[in-house]
Amino acid sequence: xxxxxxxxxxxxxxxxIAQVSYVPDAGQARLIEMCDTxxxxxxxxxxxxxxGIGIAAGAWLGGQRAALLMQxxxxxxxxxxxxxxxxxxxxxxxxxxxxxxxxxxNPWQMPMGQATGKLLEIMGLVVYWAxxxxxxxxxxxxxxxxxxxxxxxxxxxxxxxxxxxKTYG
Amino acid sequence: xxxxxxxxLDRREVVARLxxxxxxxxxVTGLGSATWDCVTVMDRDxxxxxxxxxxxxxxxGLGLALAQPxxxxxxxxxxxxxxxxxxxxxTIAAQGPKNLSIxxxxxxxxxxxxxxxxxxxxxxxxxxxxxxxxxxxxxxxxDEAALARALPAILTGDGPALHAVKVKAGNYPHxxxxxxxxxxxxxxxxxxxxxxxxx
Numbered sequence: 001x002x003x004x005x006x007x008x009x010x011x012x013x014x015x016x017i018a019q020v021s022y023v024p025d026a027g028q029a030r031l032i033e034m035c036d037t038x039x040x041x042x043x044x045x046x047x048x049x050x051x052g053i054g055i056a057a058g059a060w061l062g063g064q065r066a067a068l069l070m071q072x073x074x075x076x077x078x079x080x081x082x083x084x085x086x087x088x089x090x091x092x093x094x095x096x097x098x099x100x101x102x103x104x105x106n107p108w109q110m111p112m113g114q115a116t117g118k119l120l121e122i123m124g125l126v127v128y129w130a131x132x133x134x135x136x137x138x139x140x141x142x143x144x145x146x147x148x149x150x151x152x153x154x155x156x157x158x159x160x161x162x163x164x165x166k167t168y169g
Numbered sequence: 170x171x172x173x174x175x176x177x178l179d180r181r182e183v184v185a186r187l188x189x190x191x192x193x194x195x196x197v198t199g200l201g202s203a204t205w206d207c208v209t210v211m212d213r214d215x216x217x218x219x220x221x222x223x224x225x226x227x228x229x230g231l232g233l234a235l236a237q238p239x240x241x242x243x244x245x246x247x248x249x250x251x252x253x254x255x256x257x258x259x260t261i262a263a264q265g266p267k268n269l270s271i272x273x274x275x276x277x278x279x280x281x282x283x284x285x286x287x288x289x290x291x292x293x294x295x296x297x298x299x300x301x302x303x304x305x306x307x308x309x310x311x312d313e314a315a316l317a318r319a320l321p322a323i324l325t326g327d328g329p330a331l332h333a334v335k336v337k338a339g340n341y342p343h344x345x346x347x348x349x350x351x352x353x354x355x356x357x358x359x360x361x362x363x364x365x366x367x368x
Contacts, residue, residue, distance in 0.1 A: 019235060042235055044264060047256025054225035058197070058232025061217060061354065063362045066232060084222035088350035 199246025
């Protein structure tokens with residue numbers, strides 16, 4: 001069986017990502033743990049997701065590559081900060097794990113989850129969805145190209161079909 | 170006029186003192202007056218000016234300081250700009266970059282929108298917030314003597330440091346950066362990284 005969290009981690013490593021900032025999400029718990037325990041990656045827990053955009057821009061100014069990991073809820077916290085990326089053509093990669101999308105059980109997750117993909121597109125990010133484990137690695141590899149060669153902000157969105165919907169009692 | 174004290178320092182003179190021997194200093198400025206101040210006082214390739222994305226200046230400073238641990242990084246921004254992402258103070262403290270200094274030009278007002286009182290006018294204490302978040306050094310600077318004492322710590326001391334420099338409210342004319350965001354980003358990287366900027 002494809003170990004897709006490891007695939008994401010491996011692609012981040014192969015691409016030389018030096019700073020990984022995040023607000024934790026259960027859907028990325030293993031990936032975060034791998035980044036936290038890697039001495040070559042600076043793992044940066046955030047108070048709010050929009051900090052990760054400034055951090056990625058600052059890292060790039062200083063010659064390093066960064067990535068932001070967040071739940072779909074966090075995309076809403078980022079909207080105005082995304083303008084930094086387009087105004088300055090900063091490369092940017094985020095990995096978004098979905099709530100409120102496929103088989104969600106919490107009504108509070110639905111409005112943001114249903115808007116997440118559209119909002120990312122409206123703000124000018126290239127959006128790649130990953131729904132099956134075997135799609136994750138090639139999707140991440142394509143996203144690295146978009147971010148750091150084509151110099152366009154990009155989001156890899158991990159569907160609840162991939163990560164599983166959280167169950168409630 | 171928090172605590173009944175008078176705001177007496179001139180923001181442009183403060184910025185001139187900060188940049189007097191800028192040398193290899195890496196500077197990020199927050200939107201609004203902090204950007205106009207730095208453009209006017211000393212435009213240089215190693216200044217990066219924000220004109221939007223309010224709340225992002227301190228985070229840019231963090232990413233830059235972590236990427237360039239041998240270089241001093243100075244964030245110059247306004248009190249409302251940093252207040253918008255006050256939680257980022259905790260993020261920065263947790264990373265503990267020794268080479269990061271933040272100077273807040275605290276005029277207790279929203280200077281770009283009509284001088285409405287900001288939250289520091291009601292007594293919010295940014296230096297205390299930074300200290301509580303775990304900053305290595307956090308001080309409020311009220312006058313010229315305190316500024317003179319603080320300058321060495323701002324420019325060479327162990328960070329992360331935040332100095333809330335209380336400045337008079339009042340606007341100078343805008344001074345536009347010499348190029349759009351992409352141009353400023355590219356010239357900064359070329360000056361810092363040389364040929365490696367292409368990678």
